[in-house]
Amino acid sequence: MGKKVLIISTSPREGSNSELLASEFAKGAAQAGHKVEQISLRGKDIKFCKGCFVCQKTQRCVIRDDADLIEQKMEKADVLVFATPIYYYGMSGQMKTMLDRGNPLYTTEYAFRDVYLICSAAENEDHVWERARSGLEGWIECFPKAKLAGCVFGGDVTEVNTVIGNPAMEKAYEMGRNI
Numbered sequence: 001m002g003k004k005v006l007i008i009s010t011s012p013r014e015g016s017n018s019e020l021l022a023s024e025f026a027k028g029a030a031q032a033g034h035k036v037e038q039i040s041l042r043g044k045d046i047k048f049c050k051g052c053f054v055c056q057k058t059q060r061c062v063i064r065d066d067a068d069l070i071e072q073k074m075e076k077a078d079v080l081v082f083a084t085p086i087y088y089y090g091m092s093g094q095m096k097t098m099l100d101r102g103n104p105l106y107t108t109e110y111a112f113r114d115v116y117l118i119c120s121a122a123e124n125e126d127h128v129w130e131r132a133r134s135g136l137e138g139w140i141e142c143f144p145k146a147k148l149a150g151c152v153f154g155g156d157v158t159e160v161n162t163v164i165g166n167p168a169m170e171k172a173y174e175m176g177r178n179i
Contacts, residue, residue: 002034003179004111006077008070009040010084010095017120017163021154021172022083025118028176034079039070041094046070048097055104067101075105079149079179080112084132086121091132099139106142114149114179115140118172120163124155150175 007026009019019040026036044066054062061068074080084095117136121128133151140146152175154168163169 002032003078004076005029005034005036005079005081005176005179006073007036007038007081007083008074008095008098009038009042010082010092010098011040012042012092012094013085013160014042015160016085017154017157017160018083018085018118020161020163021118021120021152021168022081024169024172025081025083025116025152025176028173029079029179030176032177032179034179037073037077039073041066041070041098044070046094046097046101049100049103053103056107059104059108061101061104063101067098070098071102071104074102074112075108075110077112079114079116080146081116081118082136083118086119086123086129086132089128089131091119091135095132096135099136102139110143110145112143112146115146116149116175116179117151119152120154120157120168122156122158126153128155129153149179
């Protein structure tokens with residue numbers, strides 16, 4: 001039986017390069033027999049965490065918005081994939097906000113074990129995305145049963161669709177196929 005894979009695209013741009021990479025990952029995972037759901041945060045109502053920690057007792061956020069619903073899907077997924085553009089050498093603000101809103105997961109019997117990062121940037125040097133990876137690793141450390149299972153970086157992509165033909169597309173597909 002295949003795994004439940006939840007892919008969360010955090011780019012505010014429609015047809016973004018990180019989202020195209022995420023779609024390739026999804027295609028590979030689906031062709032390998034996994035159940036894949038892709039969610040874009042674009043256009044979603046996602047508020048900032050209040051830091052009230054009520055969720056640590058109730059296992060649910062007090063804020064009823066789209067992040068609350070996405071967090072519930074995150075809990076049930078076997079595999080989580082976060083796709084982000086790199087902004088100022090870090091993850092998008094949308095991704096960071098969603099990670100913060102995942103706080104209710106901390107006290108649950110979350111299903112995910114493998115977490116993947118997919119990112120794209122205008123620059124092509126590997127150090128460009130290291131802070132995004134480090135930030136995600138910090139979040140993952142709060143979930144002892146989970147690990148960062150892989151990363152895909154597509155560099156030298158600025159305009160929408162410029163990742164097409166980039167070697168990162170094949171790497172994203174293969175990573176999805178091999179989860």
